Amino acid sequence: MIKCVKCEQVDHIMKAGYVRGKQRYLCKTCNYYFTHSEKDPFAISAKRKRHQTTIIDIAKSLGVSNSTVSRALHGHADISPETRQAVLDKALQLDYQPNQLAYSLVKSKTNTIGMIVPEFHNPFFPNVIIGAHEVLTKAGYNLTIMQSNESYQVEISNTRAMLANRIDGLLISLTQETNNFDHLGVFEKRGIPLVLFNRVCEQIDVPKVVVNDFEASFLAVEHLIMNGYERIAHLGGPLTLSVSRERLRGYKAALEKHGKTIDDHMVIQGMLTQQKARIYGQYLLDLADRPDAIFAVNDSAAIEIILMAKEKGISIPDELGVVGFSDNPESAYIGPGLTTVRQPTLEMGRTTAEWVLQLVDLDDVHLPEKKILQTELIVRGSSRRCGD
Amino acid sequence: MIKCVKCEQVDHIMKAGYVRGKQRYLCKTCNYYFTHSEKDPFAISAKRKRHQTTIIDIAKSLGVSNSTVSRALHGHADISPETRQAVLDKALQLDYQPNQLAYSLVKSKTNTIGMIVPEFHNPFFPNVIIGAHEVLTKAGYNLTIMQSNESYQVEISNTRAMLANRIDGLLISLTQETNNFDHLGVFEKRGIPLVLFNRVCEQIDVPKVVVNDFEASFLAVEHLIMNGYERIAHLGGPLTLSVSRERLRGYKAALEKHGKTIDDHMVIQGMLTQQKARIYGQYLLDLADRPDAIFAVNDSAAIEIILMAKEKGISIPDELGVVGFSDNPESAYIGPGLTTVRQPTLEMGRTTAEWVLQLVDLDDVHLPEKKILQTELIVRGSSRRCGD
DNA sequence: TTGTATGCGTTATCAC
DNA sequence: GTGATAACGCATACAA
Numbered sequence: 150m151i152k153c154v155k156c157e158q159v160d161h162i163m164k165a166g167y168v169r170g171k172q173r174y175l176c177k178t179c180n181y182y183f184t185h186s187e188k189d190p191f192a193i194s195a196k197r198k199r200h201q202t203t204i205i206d207i208a209k210s211l212g213v214s215n216s217t218v219s220r221a222l223h224g225h226a227d228i229s230p231e232t233r234q235a236v237l238d239k240a241l242q243l244d245y246q247p248n249q250l251a252y253s254l255v256k257s258k259t260n261t262i263g264m265i266v267p268e269f270h271n272p273f274f275p276n277v278i279i280g281a282h283e284v285l286t287k288a289g290y291n292l293t294i295m296q297s298n299e300s301y302q303v304e305i306s307n308t309r310a311m312l313a314n315r316i317d318g319l320l321i322s323l324t325q326e327t328n329n330f331d332h333l334g335v336f337e338k339r340g341i342p343l344v345l346f347n348r349v350c351e352q353i354d355v356p357k358v359v360v361n362d363f364e365a366s367f368l369a370v371e372h373l374i375m376n377g378y379e380r381i382a383h384l385g386g387p388l389t390l391s392v393s394r395e396r397l398r399g400y401k402a403a404l405e406k407h408g409k410t411i412d413d414h415m416v417i418q419g420m421l422t423q424q425k426a427r428i429y430g431q432y433l434l435d436l437a438d439r440p441d442a443i444f445a446v447n448d449s450a451a452i453e454i455i456l457m458a459k460e461k462g463i464s465i466p467d468e469l470g471v472v473g474f475s476d477n478p479e480s481a482y483i484g485p486g487l488t489t490v491r492q493p494t495l496e497m498g499r500t501t502a503e504w505v506l507q508l509v510d511l512d513d514v515h516l517p518e519k520k521i522l523q524t525e526l527i528v529r530g531s532s533r534r535c536g537d
Numbered sequence: 538m539i540k541c542v543k544c545e546q547v548d549h550i551m552k553a554g555y556v557r558g559k560q561r562y563l564c565k566t567c568n569y570y571f572t573h574s575e576k577d578p579f580a581i582s583a584k585r586k587r588h589q590t591t592i593i594d595i596a597k598s599l600g601v602s603n604s605t606v607s608r609a610l611h612g613h614a615d616i617s618p619e620t621r622q623a624v625l626d627k628a629l630q631l632d633y634q635p636n637q638l639a640y641s642l643v644k645s646k647t648n649t650i651g652m653i654v655p656e657f658h659n660p661f662f663p664n665v666i667i668g669a670h671e672v673l674t675k676a677g678y679n680l681t682i683m684q685s686n687e688s689y690q691v692e693i694s695n696t697r698a699m700l701a702n703r704i705d706g707l708l709i710s711l712t713q714e715t716n717n718f719d720h721l722g723v724f725e726k727r728g729i730p731l732v733l734f735n736r737v738c739e740q741i742d743v744p745k746v747v748v749n750d751f752e753a754s755f756l757a758v759e760h761l762i763m764n765g766y767e768r769i770a771h772l773g774g775p776l777t778l779s780v781s782r783e784r785l786r787g788y789k790a791a792l793e794k795h796g797k798t799i800d801d802h803m804v805i806q807g808m809l810t811q812q813k814a815r816i817y818g819q820y821l822l823d824l825a826d827r828p829d830a831i832f833a834v835n836d837s838a839a840i841e842i843i844l845m846a847k848e849k850g851i852s853i854p855d856e857l858g859v860v861g862f863s864d865n866p867e868s869a870y871i872g873p874g875l876t877t878v879r880q881p882t883l884e885m886g887r888t889t890a891e892w893v894l895q896l897v898d899l900d901d902v903h904l905p906e907k908k909i910l911q912t913e914l915i916v917r918g919s920s921r922r923c924g925d
Numbered sequence: 926t927t928g929t930a931t932g933c934g935t936t937a938t939c940a941c
Numbered sequence: 942g943t944g945a946t947a948a949c950g951c952a953t954a955c956a957a
Contacts, residue, residue: 601943601944602943602944602945603944603945604943604944604945604946605942605943605944608942608943615942615943616942616943617942617943620942620943639949641949642949642950642951643948643949644949645949
């Protein structure tokens with residue numbers, strides 16, 4: 150009687166062809182494929198934990214001590230060229246692969262930097278990763294990436310995992326839910342370097358890498374004003390996020406500078422989802438005193454607005470100006486082109502990585518509190534009314 | 538005399554404000570900020586490796602043995618509720634964080650799955666990651682991601698790092714340079730589960746998750762034929778990649794089925810860079826017998842072609858039909874809309890993750906050789922000549 | 926130049 | 942129920 154290795158049922162087991170010379174079965178109960186090992190002596194040996202070559206194996210087979218092997222492997226000075234070469238040869242022959250776990254345990258250093266990002270849907274964070282990865286790899290560090298999925302709880306569990314894995318430093322961009330920062334304080338307390346980027350908070354005293362959100366928004370809105378737009382709305386992100394707050398500040402400052410009043414019902418702050426963008430966009434476009442321009446917190450929202458405007462027959466940029474943030478690839482191609490703020494994502498990644506490495510390598514270095522990277526306003530058709 | 542902590546020079550050291558109550562200096566030689574610790578007793582203790590609480594600390598402070606603590610922490614059965622609670626309380630009080638390194642070392646299990654992807658520029662791999670991450674997290678596994686950057690050498694060093702870190706399983710999509718697979722064989726030899734996805738190879742006998750590249754390309758090209766295109770070119774990827782070969786096969790099969798001859802000079806296989814796309818696109822569009830349609834290996838290349846056609850005043854889709862592959866976000870918005878093949882990226886990530894977990898958790902399970910996920914042809918303006 | 930012994934933090938196998 | 946103690950694989954201070 151064959152028993153399913155997963156659900157342990159014996160009914161509904163069917164033969165399902167051969168795989169690598171072994172009879173394969175399919176358990177109809179749990180829809181699971183497996184092979185049966187009872188006649189296969191190798192299956193048992195396969196179950197036994199495979200022995201990985203260690204330095205002790207090398208030492209024994211060479212008749213030297215393990216410390217000699219260790220030294221040879223790491224190219225220490227005090228070792229004769231012959232034994233050194235013998236060790237290296239034997240290591241190759243035995244297919245020795247160093248155990249980073251043991252190494253890290255004894256050295257209290259993992260050579261790994263952790264990175265926690267809130268999402269992977271926009272190209273923003275992947276690009277930051279590219280930059281950070283480049284720097285870290287060059288410095289001989291590994292990068293281990295986790296995704297908090299915009300959830301505070303997941304962020305907490307991520308930091309806990311990072312802590313457990315004894316990463317040497319952490320790069321983190323917060324979720325839109327995060328408004329308590331105790332889980333970050335732990336890193337400070339333990340002396341594990343921490344660098345915040347993009348989604349930062351002021352409550353914790355560590356280096357931060359951001360863009361000039363305030364200034365960028367200010368210039369974006371001023372650009373709209375210069376193009377003759379009168380009633381400029383703002384579709385913002387959640388105010389838990391520093392970037393949302395800064396962009397809102399920039400928006401307000403530009404309006405104030407040009408003597409425009411700020412209508413509260415022209416300002417919406419909400420979560421960064423496509424659904425919310427549609428709902429809020431709908432609201433704005435259906436207002437009796439419909440705005441003639443919208444400054445959105447990101448390109449995804451801006452594009453939703455453009456699509457809705459097209460559905461409603463509102464012409465862009467004549468009847469409605471739109472400006473986004475981040476310069477996603479699609480923004481160059483949509484409709485009349487989306488005016489947006491380009492962020493230096495690669496540079497952000499590189500900078501955060503460089504900073505965390507400085508903090509890791511040198512104990513007594515203090516970096517500037519904050520680095521503000523410069524953005525660039527990319528003017529396209531969605532806001533160009535005067536041909537500027 | 539103040540000495541720079543980095544370059545050890547004493548010249549050109551300038552005061553540069555205060556940071557966290559400490560005098561900060563700037564070394565003009567190496568452009569490095571640091572604070573001087575000589576008057577700061579805490580700086581020395583900061584240099585000393587911080588002690589992390591261990592189970593032994595808990596044991597001592599409670600007057601029990603470390604095995605008791607270990608058992609309590611893991612909720613083993615044989616332990617009295619009182620001691621258990623006491624341990625838990627003390628752990629909290631002492632801010633105990635388990636050391637995953639030590640745990641993994643003794644258990645020979647890291648609860649970590651590795652993933653190596655060739656690039657982060659297209660949304661394809663980030664989306665696969667989202668899917669895999671979802672499944673792995675739910676199963677209590679960590680995902681550590683590395684990027685080979687389309688370089689065979691980096692891929693090798695990545696696999697070595699994964700090996701050193703003793704990951705429990707590996708998910709990998711190959712670089713366009715990879716044509717030797719010894720570095721993957723090592724995983725098989727060590728019994729570390731390996732699942733290939735998207736960019737796979739036949740030389741190695743492990744589970745693979747791919748899409749129906751052949752069929753998808755076949756249908757895409759047939760779609761062009763149905764729209765009356767006569768001279769269909771193919772801008773393909775490097776033939777080292779299985780996906781490139783499959784897409785080429787599909788292209789040829791469709792032409793043959795419809796009695797069209799295959800012109801070799803209408804088929805270009807090249808590396809997947811924007812620059813190459815422009816060069817090859819230029820070549821195709823400048824041919825005396827210019828193709829009236831181009832099937833590109835990915836959307837980036839297809840979009841380059843659309844842009845160049847626009848520059849040259851070639852109308853799309855009338856004079857030139859274009860079809861891409863992958864359905865990048867920008868493809869929906871460019872020009873008349875890019876017809877393309879949508880890939881189930883999330884599902885690909887989920888499937889690879891599920892498979893690797895099955896291989897990790899159950900020793901004697903054999904999965905199907907290959908899973909072929911279904912794509913979908915998204916027809917847009919760039920190829921619609923008949924109003925279908 | 927090489928070997929010995931100890932520790933890194935944890936789990937597991939025995940005892941009691 | 943609980944406590945010694947031996948692994949896990951490696952680096953290193955100290956001896957030789």
